[in-house]
Amino acid sequence: METHGSQLLGASSYKDPITSFPLFHKFSVYWSLVLKELSISFVQPPNCILDTSSDPSKHGGTWLPGSVLNIADCCLQPSSFPNKQDDSVAIVWRDEGFDDSEVNHITLKQLRQQVMLVANAIDANFSKGDAIAIDMQMTVNAVIIYLAIVLAGCVVVSIADSFAPKEIATRLRVSNAKGIFTQDFISRGGKKFPLYSKVIEAAACKVIVLPVIGNDVGVQLREHDISWNSFLSSGKQHRSHHYSPFYQSIDSVTNILFSSGTTGDPKAIPWTQLSPIRSAADGWASIDIQPGDVYCWPTNLGWVMGPTLIYSCFLSGATIALYHGSPLGHGFGKFVQDAGVTMLGTVPSLVKAWKSTKCMEGLDWTKIKTFCSTGETSNVDDDLWLSSKSYYKPIIECCGGTELASCYIMGSLLQPQAFGAFSTPSMTAGLVILDENGVAYPDDVPCVGEVGLFPVYMGATDRLLNADHEEVYFKGMPLYNGKILRRHGDIIKRTVGGHLVVQGRADDTMNLGGIKTSSVEIERVCDRADECISETAAISVSPANRGPEQLVIFVVLKNGYNSDAETLKKKFSKAIQTNLNPLFKISIVKIVPMFPRTASNKILRRVLRDQMKHELSVHSRL
Template structure:
């Protein structure tokens, strides 16, 4: 894939932007983003050089940087037709009828309250839950942890593994098919403020310390 991308970048620059050996290409971009690697391959593989401007290209400083060279600028004032490559069909088939049909639709960002509302309805013995993102001890993305308070304290002996599976099934079916509960813990009560709001930061700290101690 890397080899293909480099050749395509060089070919696009040669065909569509007339980049030739000895030219100087100035394309303000962050080298860590998509167009950064494009600039490197598009210029160097065609024997051209890169003109790098330090700073934002939105001010007069950039105009003074390129003006002495009297070079043409490439850009769009307005786009009417679709850009090259942005066709309505892929491989001569309808996008929505073939490729996108049946693809799961995600709702984007989901709040903790939505997660808790679904988890509260999984088991009639549950009084309330709190959905907390807990950072793993070894680093990496936060793990979704559900803190559960049961109506009856004797229910703490319930199979937490099975409860976790039930949470996963309900969340993936009703909210987001990519959600995954990593851990379920039981608490006698949730820490709250004087106005009865769940102290999620305190709960996250407690769960993080518990996970770290369990690793020792």
């Protein structure tokens, strides 16, 4: 199999150079196999794998047209392909602070019964098609609620538990959510942090509140809100424990996720029932997720990795491992050991913290056969340390997007891997690297440029709820082999050896701790942090030896005002954590007399970024 650029299964031009099979025949062969291996069960099977004639406005064609299913039901039912049985362990978990207790577990049959119980309660409180938000930690109950919402024919609205009230309110408004599941508190690092109080500041709709500890909610609820126990009781009164899934067409929306744009509201990205299939397929093909694997990835349902983890495990027959607490300490590492985790997902900043604090010393992680990493640029030294924890097992790098429901480039166990790099486009995905004039470099040439994705991409969005999909992803993109390329926004480098390295974003979107945000969002908050500020410019830079992006704020002061960088850093940090996200950390504040600008007066953040990279490079050599 070729590994350079677009020369992968279904990703070269519209004839295969080896077999001469048409592109769509290869798609049919591959995806037919995947549907079987992932135990996808249709109530009404598709007419074909891909139809490119029915709707010319869809650049990637119509996938699995005519099919009807419920993707949550596929997750919950036993299947011989894969070997997923009622007594298979579906989830293992442990609560923080109980490091010496036995690991808890729930079987597939028990999980199905719990999901049906919650689905009955959803029917008693909501209507089919309602959008229902989840803003809570990634716990067993969160997974049950997620599957129950989809099983009941409603739509999950994904909200991260770290968001400030304003960000929660925006997502509830854009999605028109009719209700929201949350917790009274967040338990992390041995401390409790308020969550319900943040949610009710943002939400006028009904809130269903789960206790973080014990059976009783630890806060006073509003009159129209309801406790978890009362909510479940409403389902028991409504119907029996059995539940009949709500079957829908393949293109029905099941989940609304969000990705920051460069201005205004975050993009509301709808996942249809195609999206989980794509997510699970990438894990099956590149990471080799199989029945019997125990897959752990500290994440949240507010981010794409939350739903991806659920579907990757349950459609492949693997077990999800969940730690109810902070992944930063020894307790998490001991859970990985005790749960027998075979696949561990990370973000680079998490690995850096483990390495620097030495909190994972003395643990046995040798059951891990594969590490995965996404969200940020990896640091080679940190990767080497991580790999050494399990006899130098491979680290599979993953890079994609919420709107793709997948990774467009990945590592692969079938190819030699390099730390911090990708070895191939994902299966049936195609890409080219464009020069400054929008012309594609040859597939075997080392180069750097903006990536352009082939539009025939199974699982990628064909709509946005609050933006023009055509304008966001296709307007202004060049033609390649007669098709308009899909915009993704990454700058990538192809090395002499054919590996791919992500160099950053083509626009002013930045990636902070695995969370994409924009310069404009950061600047809007910082501009109001102190009266001395005339203007700010936010950029992110990666260290010289790679690693997570660092947030840098440039400041121009008003005439006649004085301040210092350290004072402003504290004020900016407080403003960002209050109004945007408490996980965003400022590395550097730099006061400058003016900003470089274009002829139309736009700030040249690219110039500021280059200047800071140069300063950091010089500093690292001293």
